[in-house]
Amino acid sequence: xxxxxxxxxxxxxxxxxxxxxxxxxxxxxxxxxxxxxxxxxxxxxxxxxxxxxxxxxxxxxxxxxxxxxxxxxxxxxxxxxxxxxxxxxxxxxxxxxxxxxxxxxxxxxxxxxxxxxxxxxxxxxxxxxxxxxxxxxxxxxxxxxxxxxxxxxxxxxxxxxxxxxxxxxxxxxxxxxxxxxxxxxxxxxxxxxxxxxxxxxxxxxxxxxxxxxxxxxxxxxxxxxxxxxxxxxxxxxxxxxxxxxxxxxxxxxxxxxxxxxxxxxxxxxxxxxxxxxxxxxxxxxxxxxxxxxxxxxxxxxxxxxxxxxxxxxxxxxxxxxxxxxxxxxxxxxxxxxxxxxxxxxxxxxxxxxxxxxxxxxxxxxxxxxxxxxxxxxxxxxxxxxxxxxxxxxxxxxxxxxxxxxxxxxxxxxxxxxxxxxxxxxxxxxxxxxxxxxxxxxxxxxxxxxxxxxxxxxxxxxxxxxxxxxxxxxxxxxxxxxxxxxxxxxxxxxxxxxxxxxxxxxxxxxxxxxxxxxxxxxxxxxxxxxxxxxxxxxxxxxxxxxxxxxxxxxxxxxxxxxxxxxxxxxxxxxxxxxxxxxxxxxxxxxxxxxxxxxxxxxxxxxxxxxxxxxxxxxxxxxxxxxxxxxxxxxxxxxxxxxxxxxxxxxxxxxxxxxxxxxxxxxxxxxxxxxx
Numbered sequence: 001x002x003x004x005x006x007x008x009x010x011x012x013x014x015x016x017x018x019x020x021x022x023x024x025x026x027x028x029x030x031x032x033x034x035x036x037x038x039x040x041x042x043x044x045x046x047x048x049x050x051x052x053x054x055x056x057x058x059x060x061x062x063x064x065x066x067x068x069x070x071x072x073x074x075x076x077x078x079x080x081x082x083x084x085x086x087x088x089x090x091x092x093x094x095x096x097x098x099x100x101x102x103x104x105x106x107x108x109x110x111x112x113x114x115x116x117x118x119x120x121x122x123x124x125x126x127x128x129x130x131x132x133x134x135x136x137x138x139x140x141x142x143x144x145x146x147x148x149x150x151x152x153x154x155x156x157x158x159x160x161x162x163x164x165x166x167x168x169x170x171x172x173x174x175x176x177x178x179x180x181x182x183x184x185x186x187x188x189x190x191x192x193x194x195x196x197x198x199x200x201x202x203x204x205x206x207x208x209x210x211x212x213x214x215x216x217x218x219x220x221x222x223x224x225x226x227x228x229x230x231x232x233x234x235x236x237x238x239x240x241x242x243x244x245x246x247x248x249x250x251x252x253x254x255x256x257x258x259x260x261x262x263x264x265x266x267x268x269x270x271x272x273x274x275x276x277x278x279x280x281x282x283x284x285x286x287x288x289x290x291x292x293x294x295x296x297x298x299x300x301x302x303x304x305x306x307x308x309x310x311x312x313x314x315x316x317x318x319x320x321x322x323x324x325x326x327x328x329x330x331x332x333x334x335x336x337x338x339x340x341x342x343x344x345x346x347x348x349x350x351x352x353x354x355x356x357x358x359x360x361x362x363x364x365x366x367x368x369x370x371x372x373x374x375x376x377x378x379x380x381x382x383x384x385x386x387x388x389x390x391x392x393x394x395x396x397x398x399x400x401x402x403x404x405x406x407x408x409x410x411x412x413x414x415x416x417x418x419x420x421x422x423x424x425x426x427x428x429x430x431x432x433x434x435x436x437x438x439x440x441x442x443x444x445x446x447x448x449x450x451x452x453x454x455x456x457x458x459x460x461x462x463x464x465x466x467x468x469x470x471x472x473x474x475x476x477x478x479x480x481x482x483x484x485x486x487x488x489x490x491x492x493x494x495x496x497x498x499x500x501x502x503x504x505x506x507x508x509x510x511x512x513x514x515x516x517x518x519x520x521x522x523x524x525x526x527x528x529x530x531x532x533x534x535x536x537x538x539x540x541x542x543x544x545x546x547x548x549x550x551x552x553x554x555x556x557x558x559x560x561x562x563x564x565x566x567x568x569x570x571x572x573x574x575x576x577x578x579x580x581x582x583x584x585x586x587x588x589x590x591x592x593x594x595x596x597x598x599x600x601x602x603x604x605x606x607x608x609x610x611x612x613x614x615x616x617x618x619x620x621x622x623x624x625x626x627x628x629x630x631x632x633x634x635x636x637x638x639x640x641x642x643x644x645x646x647x648x649x650x651x652x653x654x655x656x657x658x659x660x661x662x663x664x665x666x667x668x669x670x671x672x673x674x
Contacts, residue, residue: 026128029073029199030208035125036075036189037213037222038294042098042115043079043187044108046219050075053228055201058129058194066196071227073130073191073199080109081139081185087150091123091135092172111219114325116294126189129197131156134175134190138182147185151178202226202236210238211283214270214290214321241284243319246369249274251362253322258354260347272320272358274366276373278414279319287320287355289341291328297341302355314363316414317370324351371410377417378409382427391431400441401434486511487657494579494650501578502559506551508574508621512565514653515574515619517660519567528566531608535564535601543597562594571616573598579650582626591620592635595644620647 026032033050040048051074059066082091090104098117099106108115126133133154138147152172159170200208205224213222222238250273257265272287279285286300300315326347327333333342342348379385379402388401408430416422490507493499512519532549539547548560565572575591577583595618602609602616618639625647627633639645 026125028208029129029197030205030212032125032129032191033073033075034209034212034294035122037077037209038116038122040075040077040079040187041113041215041220041293042108042117043077043081044111044113045077045079045186047221047223048075048077049223049225051225051227052199054199054205054224054226056199056228058197058199061196068193071194075189076186077188078184078186081147081187082137082150083140083148084150086139087135087137087152094121094124114292116292126191127156129195130191131193131195132191134192135187136175136177136190137187138185139187140185142185143181145181146183147181149177149180149182151175151180206236206238207241207281207283210241211288212295213238213293214288214295214323215293216240217293243279243284244276245273245319246276246317246366246373248369249362249366251358251365253358256354256358258324258347258351260350266324266326266347266350268322268324268354270320270322272318272322272362274314274317274362274370275319278316284319286318287322289327290321290323291334292325293323296327296334299355302359303343303352304356304359314359314366317366318359318362322355327351374412374414374417375406375410377414378412378423378426379405381417382409382423384427384430387427388431388434392434397434397438400438401431404434404437405430483511483513484661486514487654487661490514490657491654494654499578501576502551504576504578505560505563505574508576509551509563509565512567512572514657515565515572515621515648516567517657519565528564528611531611532564534605534608535598538601538605539597565619566612568614569612570614571598571602571612572619573616574619574621576620577622579623581622582624583620583622584626585629585632588627588629588632588636591618592632594618595639617643618645620645621650621653622647623649623651 026035029052033052037048037050051072053071056071057069058071059068061067090098090101098104098115104115106115107113133156134152135154136149136151138149140148152174154172199205202224209222209224224236224238226234250271252271254269257267259265270290283298286298287302288295289297289299300318327341331345331347333345333348334340341351343352382405384405385398385402388398392398392401405427408426412426413422486507490511493504493507508514536547536549539545546558548558549562549564551560551563562573562575565574573594575594577587598616602612625636627636636645640647
């Protein structure tokens with residue numbers, strides 16, 4: 001007789017695998033309850049009743065220890081239950097694939113439902129939130145006494161206790177009703193001895209549980225009973241969440257199969273669309289994928305790479321409900337934790353490609369409806385119509401403002417529309433630009449008043465001219481309003497006793513019309529960076545010294561020597577002395593040197609000289625000339641006589657600007673008095 005030898009290799013499954021399959025995979029009350037409900041569904045239950053304290057914390061901490069509050073979570077069903085033999089052979093065998101067992105199969109016993117369970121680990125889900133599971137089930141054939149009861153308890157701490165290598169079995173403790181009889185079949189699962197967990201409130205729990213099941217069966221209902229004492233509305237049923245959709249975006253996918261590389265066509269049912277608002281609840285944000293009526297995955301993009309048309313809107317607004325039972329058919333494509341699909345598999349990749357094409361189509365459908373929603377929201381929160389009516393007092397101008405608001409509002413960021421500062425800023429841009437738009441639109445309409453025969457519709461023409469006049473006055477008023485603010489700032493500056501030269505240079509460079517009202521910002525403030533850069537580089541190379549000619553580019557070591565301004569086809573060299581500071585011989589020597597330097601540069605650099613056909617001019621702003629050197633005075637007078645030097649004082653500049661805008665200043669002052 002051949003002597004038996006000890007196997008060279010041995011594989012053991014540690015009991016602590018329960019920790020990995022329970023505690024680590026299921027950590028939310030709703031997820032645990034959903035797994036138990038799935039088992040009830042597979043047992044042909046028509047009604048499942050969940051009894052739990054909604055909105056309560058299940059434990060409390062006292063002196064660093066977790067203490068129970070006495071709460072229990074119960075799940076009752078009216079399914080066919082379990083006998084003692086079935087409990088041992090099926091329920092207490094972890095990891096057994098029920099669909100491969102001829103005694104069970106992939107359909108339920110009586111109703112022939114496609115069963116949700118497969119991996120045989122869902123029964124361990126409660127250990128993610130508690131330490132004790134009580135099972136009480138009446139099943140088997142009906143006898144004169146009724147249905148025999150199986151009643152036992154699973155203790156997490158004892159299950160994962162270290163045991164000898166020979167004894168790797170766990171024996172649940174029978175409880176008081178074990179072996180008794182019930183009139184009706186069914187199962188009760190009681191969860192006790194909780195970890196530090198919270199039961200969600202009614203709204204949240206309903207949402208978290210409803211999204212897990214995509215069932216609309218007349219013979220299966222989930223009822224929730226709130227067991228906390230203070231609750232007034234104790235009972236409600238889990239229903240399907242109604243998701244408001246953008247009009248025209250819902251796309252039915254029935255009849256659009258997933259096609260594999262080998263040409264197989266796999267059926268898909270359901271729909272995909274875009275919600276009216278970005279969904280804040282993670283359970284319904286994206287496309288829910290159901291397999292045999294139970295959630296298998298939620299995806300926002302089916303793995304679609306970025307860059308497609310309507311990407312942002314699709315990722316923010318995409319919702320849907322898709323059923324694909326073949327994902328858990330002959331080939332199991334659901335990950336162990338039951339939270340996602342094996343997308344990298346052959347069928348998973350085909351499904352991903354299918355979903356990506358659906359998303360592109362839905363995103364295209366949702367482009368205009370989303371713009372409409374954003375547009376309507378912007379007009380509502382900005383109160384653009386009310387503001388325009390108050391500001392303009394002209395019906396046509398208000399209409400133009402709203403037309404502009406609709407166009408710009410369509411492309412606003414919906415998330416930013418919750419930001420008051422963002423909305424007010426966008427509205428102000430529209431209100432500022434509306435008169436200009438009306439003016440341009442009116443000029444276009446004036447051209448249309450002449451028909452093909454050269455006749456003019458004078459009635460329409462007069463009306464259009466009136467409209468253009470209003471638009472022009474409004475546009476001009478906006479510009480003047482900004483100028484008045486600058487004049488006020490300018491006045492405060494020159495009245496100040498500690499104003500610096502650089503601050504005044506900055507004001508004049510940004511508002512050159514303060515020197516001459518004809519130097520409008522649109523032309524006078526034109527950037528000629530290439531000229532300035534070339535001049536400053538030439539000066540440093542020729543004279544070995546840096547020179548700064550603008551306040552708009554911060555310099556690390558020095559303030560501007562003077563500022564350049566481009567106005568009236570000429571170059572202005574603006575030199576200033578702060579108010580109440582005299583201009584002396586030393587200042588003149590420096591200014592005269594600037595004159596010679598600029599003149600030399602323009603003479604040698606013909607390409608820049610052409611920019612200023614009227615040459616250049618020095619603008620000196622000072623309150624007091626204190627020169628005593630005769631030659632300096634003669635040189636100054638010579639430049640003044642030929643128009644190369646203009647001297648102004650600060651008060652004169654302020655007076656001229658007030659006179660130029662006196663009507664508007666007067667109106668402003670009267671308005672402020674009122």
